[in-house]
Amino acid sequence: MAITLAPLPYAYDALEPHYDAATVKIHHDKHHQAYVDNLNNALKDHPDLAWRSLEDILTHLDEVPAAIRTKVTNNAGGVWNHDFFWNSMGPGKGGAPKGKVAQGIDAAFGSFDAFKAKFKESALAQFGSGWAYLILADDGDLTIENYANQDCPVRKGRTALLTIDVWEHAYYLKFQNKRADWIDAWWNVVDWDTVNKRMG
Numbered sequence: 001m002a003i004t005l006a007p008l009p010y011a012y013d014a015l016e017p018h019y020d021a022a023t024v025k026i027h028h029d030k031h032h033q034a035y036v037d038n039l040n041n042a043l044k045d046h047p048d049l050a051w052r053s054l055e056d057i058l059t060h061l062d063e064v065p066a067a068i069r070t071k072v073t074n075n076a077g078g079v080w081n082h083d084f085f086w087n088s089m090g091p092g093k094g095g096a097p098k099g100k101v102a103q104g105i106d107a108a109f110g111s112f113d114a115f116k117a118k119f120k121e122s123a124l125a126q127f128g129s130g131w132a133y134l135i136l137a138d139d140g141d142l143t144i145e146n147y148a149n150q151d152c153p154v155r156k157g158r159t160a161l162l163t164i165d166v167w168e169h170a171y172y173l174k175f176q177n178k179r180a181d182w183i184d185a186w187w188n189v190v191d192w193d194t195v196n197k198r199m200g
Helices: 021-043 054-059 066-086 099-109 112-125 179-189 192-199
Strands: 130-136 142-148 159-165
Touching: 021 066, 054 066, 066 159, 099 112, 099 142, 099 192, 112 130, 112 142, 112 179, 130 192, 159 192
Parallel strands: none
Antiparallel strands: 130 142, 130 159
């Protein structure tokens, strides 16, 4: 069973004016689709792997033939990261978190503003392409982790709560090279309700 491109959970223009429709469309329909296509192409001669879920593939990369392992790692990670990213945002969202995630943020970082500053600092510090993630650690604490290129938390058995894509293709049409401006705008579309559900 081939990996498929999950539809956006909202319209292309639903995140305007913070995340523009043109970038969302290209990002989802072209970049995300390319990871799906490349992964299916890598697995086409390995039906024993093709039926597995992304999580299963990414946590059992030692079972992927060495000849395709790098391609599978990069592209399965690309599909997983993007699926997670799109579902971390929503129209009419943003603002301050509530519930368990708010309590966790206050406990780990002191305040929501302090967390936002630390998360932005981490996302800006990601050299080249990659992702900044809010992670629920095994001890219940919240941490911020960066992942380069298409590495992703599921590979390390981590519980991801929230992510921002800091590959330039994620923001370049609207924000050019201004990654800091993209991060500032992104807070306005963060879906804290989903983040709370991810905390379990």
